[in-house]
Amino acid sequence: MVVLGAGPAGLVLGLLLQAAGIDCVILERASRTHVQTRARAGFLAPNTVRILDRHGLADGLHQGGRPHGTCEFRTEDGRFRLEYGALGQGGQHHVYPQQNLVTDLLTRYLDIGGRIRFHTEALAVSDADGARPAVTTLGPDGRSTRWTARYVAGCDGRHGAARRSLPPGAVRHHHHDHGVTWLGLLAEAPPSLDAVGYAVHGRGFAGHMARTAEVTRYYLQWQRGTPADAWSEQRIWDELDVRMRAADHGPLQRGRLLERGVFDLTCDVVEPLRHGSLFLAGDAASLLAPAAAKGANLAVLEAEILAEALADALTHGDTAGLDTYSDRCLAHIWRAQEFTGWMTRLLHAVPEQDRGAGAGAGSFFQAALQRSRLNSLRTSRVYQDWFAENYVGV
Numbered sequence: 001m002v003v004l005g006a007g008p009a010g011l012v013l014g015l016l017l018q019a020a021g022i023d024c025v026i027l028e029r030a031s032r033t034h035v036q037t038r039a040r041a042g043f044l045a046p047n048t049v050r051i052l053d054r055h056g057l058a059d060g061l062h063q064g065g066r067p068h069g070t071c072e073f074r075t076e077d078g079r080f081r082l083e084y085g086a087l088g089q090g091g092q093h094h095v096y097p098q099q100n101l102v103t104d105l106l107t108r109y110l111d112i113g114g115r116i117r118f119h120t121e122a123l124a125v126s127d128a129d130g131a132r133p134a135v136t137t138l139g140p141d142g143r144s145t146r147w148t149a150r151y152v153a154g155c156d157g158r159h160g161a162a163r164r165s166l167p168p169g170a171v172r173h174h175h176h177d178h179g180v181t182w183l184g185l186l187a188e189a190p191p192s193l194d195a196v197g198y199a200v201h202g203r204g205f206a207g208h209m210a211r212t213a214e215v216t217r218y219y220l221q222w223q224r225g226t227p228a229d230a231w232s233e234q235r236i237w238d239e240l241d242v243r244m245r246a247a248d249h250g251p252l253q254r255g256r257l258l259e260r261g262v263f264d265l266t267c268d269v270v271e272p273l274r275h276g277s278l279f280l281a282g283d284a285a286s287l288l289a290p291a292a293a294k295g296a297n298l299a300v301l302e303a304e305i306l307a308e309a310l311a312d313a314l315t316h317g318d319t320a321g322l323d324t325y326s327d328r329c330l331a332h333i334w335r336a337q338e339f340t341g342w343m344t345r346l347l348h349a350v351p352e353q354d355r356g357a358g359a360g361a362g363s364f365f366q367a368a369l370q371r372s373r374l375n376s377l378r379t380s381r382v383y384q385d386w387f388a389e390n391y392v393g394v
Helices: 008-019 032-037 046-054 059-064 098-111 233-243 295-316 320-347 359-379 381-392
Strands: 002-004 025-027 066-068 071-075 078-082 093-095 115-117 121-126 134-138 144-148 152-154 172-188 196-199 206-210 216-221 256-271 278-280
Touching: 002 008, 008 025, 008 098, 008 295, 032 098, 046 295, 059 098, 071 359, 078 359, 078 381, 098 115, 172 320, 206 233, 216 233, 233 256, 256 320, 295 320, 320 359, 320 381, 359 381
Parallel strands: 002 025, 002 152, 025 115, 071 196, 152 278
Antiparallel strands: 066 093, 071 078, 121 134, 134 144, 172 216, 172 256, 196 206, 206 216
16 A cells, blocks of 8 residues: 555554554655644644544644634624534534644654655556556655555645546546635744634734644735735734734734745545545545635544545455545535635635625625624524534534
8 A cells, every 4th residue: 555645644544554454655755854844734623533532643632732612703893702612512623733743643653663755756646547556756866666556545735646647537626716815824922812713804804823832823814916925024913913903802922923824715626536546635635725624634534434445445355435435525525615615705805806896885795794694603502503513523
């Protein structure tokens, strides 16, 4: 078994295959240091924690993470908080930076004798419609190597070799651009509130997400095409103060900006998630806008589903799980896409491209709908329960 990519999907898959006695190798184009330090999402859903617990992979998150069940919305009508951990089905997140989870999984994988090749870039997957698919790689010495296996799992992202190797017409690619861009910031500063903060403002969205006691992630809705370094730190903090309404609700804890990145809120889905002996998981299967923190959680879920199906096929000759893998995962993916789209519409000002002819009326109409959604979320228990169930669900 060849696994492409050492993110959450690839590592969980590798660990579960090793536990089932199935030989596998993980091929990762980056260095071990890069894999363990690249900052990503930090909110693990209840089902993700259950999966990690079920397979003995949750020690680190229970020691270093913390449960979280509150979010705060700040709007022109004031602020309100939702204790979502006490709503819906009573689920809450665990805050645990993804790089810490990846470090835990990688350490465990190596401790049990798992094979991984860093600095090994997968160039292409061939013969996926045959009995022995092959992966061509470029190693750190610049030499090409060919790996063969019974199955290949593409966990190497939307631009990885697995997706690139899908023959034209073999799958359908669904893409959607939400028309929103974020400036993502990692600040060397303590959290400024004890909740996830969502600020809806006429000048654009701002977000606050705690990572550790010393580091906080912030987001600013950003003008598309503007470089990440276009604003000074002072201007960024001043804008966060305005959009988070610090004058009304208390100052933000400021600190040095450790990281900046601009990204468009787009999403895509590949359907089906299988071509012959090649299976897709994680960001290779689908990409979600980060408004609802679903990506890593879907990756872990897909890895467990695929690991169980592969174990059945390779140890018992039962391929039923592989045959239904794509449909099972896509049901979760489309649910996550729907809620992510709802969250994106809830939080953001009308995108520029929606302000064409008659923009004044259109902008007012969309803003009125947004305000109505927020008021329903503030006042309706039924709406709140629906939000809570989908906010933590995958």
